[in-house]
Amino acid sequence: MAGEKLFKGGEFLVVDALPEEIFTPEDFNKEQQMIAKSAEEFGIGEIAAKSDDLVELNPELVRSLLKKAGDLGFLGADMPEIYGGSELDKVSSSLVTEWISQGITSFAVAYGAHTGIGSLPIALFGTPEQKKKYVPKLASGEMVGAFALTEPGHGTDALTSDTTAVLSEDGKYYTVNGQKQFITNAGFADLFITFAQVDGEKFSSFIVERNWDGISLDEEEKKMGVHGTSTRAVIFQDVKVPVENVLGEVGRGHIVALNTLSIGRYKISPLAVGSAKLLISEGVKYAKGRVQFGRPICEFGLIKHKIAEMVIKTYVNESMVYRSAGLLDMTVEGIDPSSEEAGEKTGEALRKYALECSINKVFGSEMLDYIVDECVQIMGGYGYIQDNLVESAYRDSRINRIWEGTNEINRLLIVDMMMKAAKKGELPLVEAIKKVTGELLSLRPQMGEEKEVLENERRMVSMTKKIGLIAAGAATQKYMEKLAGQQELVALIADIVIQIFAMESVLLRTLKKIQKDGKEKSEIHIAATRVYINDVFPKIDLLARQIFGAISEGEELKTQLMALKKFARYTPINCIDLRREIADSIIPTASYHLTKR
């Protein structure tokens, strides 16, 4: 990676990065492009080709497809080579996630649960013996993994447990009792990564093999979507787990859970981008074929609007995903994967970007929900009728806002992590807030003729950061330690933070592309960037008003609103024309075209 800079987690809030400092899809190297293509080819040839058989749960087929993916090295993407993994960089493994399932959610979910939460904890936190024993089989698909954290009484509140683990008198094994709820892949998994309370208080992680005595499964759940996946309760009754199968340290199960979830959260985002690209194709193809009033509906402005919005949001999300992947790759650089503490160190490095991971999770899941919804709308009544990809995608997508930490909890976490980093001195938030407040008097907002392309947008992103800082600053000042108790406020701040990352990622990506390919070859990228930022910017103003309105009144409120007015000034542009241009550019090919393939 050439000029990219290793920013700290959350640093985007206080530093305006330069285009050349971030990683973008235009920076994919040859190998990364080939990996994407090979995943796509496998997905088209093996997964999409069997989509009819994957609509309902077909455990043998899913297992055989996982095995095939394992033979080609896809399952081991995030696992170390010395244990049979393919040890890809995070950019490549995100590309695999994006391309391999071709919109076939039942495979995507089985694949994601197996490779991510079902395998990674061992690759990261396992002892050398555990790694030797399990990782090669997980990477090849000989064994399928599952992650059993949720319990009937512990959903979001997952870091304590009603499941108990009691050490035997001879100190050789733990006896585990309890029930886990909604476990993906449970029906055909060979291995569960699970969690239980030792001595009542030590939340700990264990590797449990399916064929051990005392493990049973409840019936398959009847779900709203992802019908081709297995979701069952797992019941542990006096299961004897050898002490060798404690994962990580006793009492430190939360480390295993949080790190795994962090990567799981991030991976929702490339998955969403992959699905979005396919759905865009479906939607556009339909809009080209469907004639009403004597014209294909893709010629109507309101349908063009939908098409353009889908493309824009996908482009933005894609920019966020690979910017984050670039950061993750840079941060693990220099860790020797064959060393014993490699897993632990990797986990530690990744933890620093938990904020970015949560942002990706929330944005990706909500972006995809938007797209499935608009795709159904484009198809009208036909979109509501079963047996087409769009109808099932609409139902399938919904789960992404619930698992891997609900979007509510992720929003809360985003602000919590930000504040904690500030407190620990890792993120100079307080200094930045002071600086913005100091600038206020002298700030003379300019908005006018652009001398450089995207100059106004660049300014808007910079102003959004300032708005975010003064709003977060004011809220913290008012509630101090008790801010977390004001969830509605926290979520408003989180929304600004998410948008800062989104807006800046798309802006910098496009600027970097212009540097590389010139303006002419980046026209649609520029249009997408302008529409997105011009659309979101006034919403930031609104979010900030809601924050100030909730925390201040009288003179104080007046002063805050005056400051806000300075930062939030902008002149609207003609987004309608830009959207038409974007839609018109994709209609001929009916295929997402903002990333070179």
Place this chain on the structure above:
Amino acid sequence: MDIIVCVKRVPMTQEVDLEIDDSGKDIKKDALAYVVNDWDNYAIEESVLLKEKLDGTVTVITVGDEDDEDVLRRALAMGADKAIRIEPGELELDGFLISNILAQVIKGLEYDLVLTGVQADDDNFGMVGIMLAERLGLAHSAVVTGFEAEGSEATINVELEGGLDEVSKIKLPALLSIQTGINEPRYVSIMGIRKAGKKELNVVKVEDIGLSDEELVRQTIIEEYFLPPETEGAEMIEGDPSNIAEAILRILKEKGVSV
């Protein structure tokens, strides 16, 4: 057995509304995705299968620019050993010239077998294989669906019109144009991609291969592209499959087809 496979990178045009560019002599390709020509993919697989069975080497070769190296790397990842890209620079190409260039480069290589695809998905001319065989002085067979080597000979299956299958013997070295379906091309694996990165990919400039300026001239020139004029008389039948089937049946009956 040393095998040379000629490959081409082509735009994916299925389900795409092709637009003609401003020159009127080409289509707009900016927004198209590119892949290895499907027929060539089968040829690559066949060569790798043969190599795995009989030992030897597989060399893949293309005439094209840097982006076209993608299909060479892909072939290397499938198991080919070496790759050559011939950089045409500003040269305007047609099948005639491509076969001329390929022949000139292949002449200098060791081989027992040269494979091409039957045709390329973009222009469907299907002429490079047969012209190349002529220039190399090799026996040629097209639409090959089976290959079994026996010493200096091989038994091949050829697909004929009307679904007939012809079995014949051919002397080696020979040039075969491979038909889709002859095998089941493997997927590119991550291990393969890793290995491909370490394999040899040589770039030769077309001016350095020893052809004179007169020999580097194409023989066909595309004058114009146009979309077929829209005709009247087509009836689009909409509805679910059973309604569509019913409507088709009705029309066939109306037109006097006895069904």
